[in-house]
Amino acid sequence: MASVARASTSMQARPFQMAMAMKPVTGFSQGRSSLSFRFRPSPARLTFSCPQAKPETVEKVCEIVRKQLSLDDSEQVTAGTKFSELGADSLDTVEIVMGLEEEFGINMAEEKAQAIATIGQAADAIEDLVNDKAN
Incomplete structure (x- = not known):
């Protein structure tokens, strides 16, 4: 339960891209697949400008x-x-x-x-x- 709360907090703090991959699961006669999700941080899109003009x-x-x-x-x-x-x-x-x-x-x-x-x-x-x- 604590890991779920931490994950949702970190998702709010930084934007993530979700990648979905289908992995076949062996050992099942019905040929089911399992889904796995990976979160990758997206590059920061912040711009900073330090005024140098007089x-x-x-x-x-x-x-x-x-x-x-x-x-x-x-x-x-x-x-x-x-x-x-x-x-x-x-x-x-x-x-x-x-x-x-x-x-x-x-x-x-x-x-x-x-x-x-x-x-x-x-x-x-x-x-x-x-x-x-x-x-």
């Missing part, structure tokens, strides 16, 4: 996003805010990236622009491009 860059990106999306000053926009949370669709995101390119004097690759989902990611990408441009 606070000034993050604030400037926030201002541009507010302007592009016509947001009030009462709307809280931080580095962790997702564009989708602010009601931005894909066209809005493209316009935001174009505004950022114009403001910072950079050109962002399309693949890199499509990967940006938050204010902080945009600020980090800008810092990287500005640093690359300076070198």
Whole structure:
């Protein structure tokens, strides 16, 4: 009974994939099969990002996003805010990236622009491009 409780607790703590295998059981005249289950942990899909952008860059990106999306000053926009949370669709995101390119004097690759989902990611990408441009 204790092992069942432990198994259910661990299943809630981490996602598992269930593999089912049919193994023939010998010694039975009716040819029955037994089922066996194996649990394999699935790979973790967590992403961590450590903001490396300067606070000034993050604030400037926030201002541009507010302007592009016509947001009030009462709307809280931080580095962790997702564009989708602010009601931005894909066209809005493209316009935001174009505004950022114009403001910072950079050109962002399309693949890199499509990967940006938050204010902080945009600020980090800008810092990287500005640093690359300076070198």
